[in-house]
Structure formats: C-alpha cells, structure tokens
Amino acid sequence: xxxxxxxxxxxxxxxxxxxxxxxxxxxxxxxxxxxxxxxxxxxxxxxxxxxxxxxxxxxxxxxxxxxxxxxxxxxxxxxxxxxxxxxxxxxxxxxxxxxxxxxxxxxxxxxxxxxxxxxxxxxxxxxxxxxxxxxxxxxxxxxxxxxxxxxxxxxxxxxxxxxxxxxxxxxxxxxxxxxxxxxxxxxxxxxxxxxxxxxxxxxxxxxxxxxxxxxxxxxxxxxxxxxxxxxxxxxxxxxxxx
Numbered sequence: 362x363x364x365x366x367x368x369x370x371x372x373x374x375x376x377x378x379x380x381x382x383x384x385x386x387x388x389x390x391x392x393x394x395x396x397x398x399x400x401x402x403x404x405x406x407x408x409x410x411x412x413x414x415x416x417x418x419x420x421x422x423x424x425x426x427x428x429x430x431x432x433x434x435x436x437x438x439x440x441x442x443x444x445x446x447x448x449x450x451x452x453x454x455x456x457x458x459x460x461x462x463x464x465x466x467x468x469x470x471x472x473x474x475x476x477x478x479x480x481x482x483x484x485x486x487x488x489x490x491x492x493x494x495x496x497x498x499x500x501x502x503x504x505x506x507x508x509x510x511x512x513x514x515x516x517x518x519x520x521x522x523x524x525x526x527x528x529x530x531x532x533x534x535x536x537x538x539x540x541x542x543x544x545x546x547x548x549x550x551x552x553x554x555x556x557x558x559x560x561x562x563x564x565x566x567x568x569x570x571x572x573x574x575x576x577x578x579x580x581x582x583x584x585x586x587x588x589x590x591x592x593x594x595x596x597x598x599x600x601x602x603x
Contacts, residue, residue, distance in 0.1 A: 365455050369409050380601040384409040387600050388477065392416045392465060392494055393484030394441040396428040396580060397508050400589030401482060403430055406449045408597050412457045413449070416473065417441045418464035428582040465490045475501040480596060483507040488534070492541055499547060504599075506592060509534040509554040511585040512578035516560055519587035523595045526550040531558070553592050 366373065373381055389410060391398055394417035402415060419441050425432035431444045442460035449456055463469050465485065470493065475481060481498050483505055485491045491507065498505040506523065509532045526542055529535035532554045542550050560579070 365453075366409075368407075368453065372408060376601065381409065383600050383602070384597065385411050387479050388412040388414075389480045389482060389596070390414045390416065390473070390475070390478045391482045391484065392490075393486065393508075394431065394445050395419070395425070395484065395486065396582075396585030397511055397589050397592070398482075398484030399429050399431045399441065399445055400586050401484060401592050402445055402449060403452070404589055404593035405596065406452050406456060408593060411453070411455070414459045414461070414473075414478070415442050415445060416461040416463060416465055417445075418462055424577075428580050428585050430586075465494060467493060470497060475503050478503060480599075481505040482592065482596065484592075488537060491538070495538075495541070495547070495550065496545065499545075505550070506596065507538065507550065507552045508588060508592065509538070509552050511555075511588045512580040513559045513561055514555070514557055514584050515579070515581045517557060519555065519584050520557060521553055521555045521588045521591040523551055523553050523591065526552050529554050531556045533559075553588055553595070555588075 387410060389405065389412065391402055391413065394402065394415055398417065402413065405413060421432045421437050421439055421441055421444060423437050426434065431441055431448060436444050440462050442462050446458055446460050449458060461473060463472065475497055481494070481503055483491060483494050485494065495505060495507065526535060526538050529539065529552060535552060535554050538550065538552065
C-alpha cells in the first residue's frame with residue numbers, strides 16, 4: 362500500500378524508526394534561498410525534513426540561472442521564496458513550510474521567533490544580517506550553522522567541511538566572522554567553508570559582458586551545490602545522531 366512517505370524509501374531503509382522520527386519532527390529555519398540556500402532546502406526535503414521555513418527577500422534574476430536550482434528562464438522576476446515553496450511542495454505535498462519574503466534586519470527581526478525552531482541554517486550573503494542572526498541565535502540558545510564563501514572559485518573539485526569558526530583559514534568571510542565572534546565573546550560557531558583558493562581573473566573584454574556581471578562575485582554551479590551538500594549531510598547526521 363502506498364503511503365505519503367514512499368519517496369523516502371531508499372533512505373528510510375537505512376535508518377531506525379527513532380532516527381526517522383527525529384528527522385520528521387525536527388523544525389528548521391533557513392535564511393537565504395540562493396545558490397547555497399535553495400539547494401540546501403531541496404536536499405533537506407528530499408532527505409525527509411517535514412518542517413522547514415525559509416527567509417529571503419530577493420527576486421530571481423537571469424544571472425541566477427547558472428547556479429541556483431530554483432531559477433529558470435520562466436520564473437525570472439518572481440520571489441525566490443515563492444518559487445522555492447512551490448518546488449518543495451512538488452517534492453513533498455505534505456511539507457509544513459512557511460516563507461518570509463523579508464530581508465532580515467533589526468527592524469523586522471521580531472517577525473521570526475527563533476525559539477520555535479530546533480536548527481537554524483544561515484545562507485545569507487549580507488554580512489550585517491549574518492551577524493544579527495548569529496547574535497539572535499545565541500540569545501535564543503539555538504544551534505546555528507553558517508555558510509561562508511562559495512563564490513569566486515571554479516578550479517578543481519570543490520571540498521567543503523563543517524568546523525568551528527576559530528579553526529578556519531583562507532576564507533575572507535570566515536575571517537570577518539572570526540573577528541566578530543571574538544568581539545562578541547562567542548566561543549563556538551559552526552561554519553561550512555573551504556580552504557580552496559579564490560580565482561579572481563578579471564574580464565577585460567566587455568563586449569559580451571555587462572559591467573554589473575564583472576563587478577559582482579563570480580560563481581559556478583558546482584561550488585554552491587557542493588557546499589549545500591555538505592551542509593545537508595552535516596545537519597541530517599546531527600539530527601539522527603548516528
């Protein structure tokens with residue numbers, strides 16, 4: 362007899378009933394629905410997460426298509442959270458999902474009660490919003506995992522790891538967060554990062570590229586997707602406590 366969980370069969374057969382129930386009951390909020398965050402959402406839902414809320418104010422741009430799973434030629438201009446919600450419900454129609462089309466800030470932080478969640482995942486690009494979320498997560502005594510940089514890299518096979526912020530090196534965003542955590546006397550913060558070098562060649566021929574494209578962070582699909590895989594794997598294993 363078919364059930365609403367048949368899509369999880371290949372994963373569920375490796376788990377105990379307790380582990381599967383832990384996945385089903387876990388409540389996660391994800392900040393950022395872009396290249397990393399959008400993929401994290403897809404992977405979490407395909408791994409059995411039943412309760413997922415997503416925060417992102419941005420709309421889909423044509424330049425997102427090369428690396429963001431939610432983006433295609435037909436949904437440019439639409440809100441990322443709305444498109445992501447529709448995609449996730451097509452994977453699991455019974456998913457309990459709420460979306461917040463806001464840019465997380467001091468002005469609207471009270472719209473989201475972090476105490477309602479078991480796990481917070483930060484895939485925000487904006488540094489100030491990232492810092493605010495870290496502080497609020499600490500105040501709510503909730504576990505948070507932060508993504509650092511996945512852009513400006515294309516060489517070699519991506520390699521990401523989850524570690525404490527004070528064990529990171531090379532990554533520019535991680536450096537900012539290390540200083541911030543020291544200033545705020547935050548003793549531990551889990552982050553996903555890579556030591557792989559930045560690739561910062563500049564385009565000199567502007568005939569086929571806009572100035573906007575050349576001045577923003579470069580990105581190719583396999584780096585943010587690899588980071589998303591690492592984040593999802595870490596979170597799922599944390600939930601099942603294997």
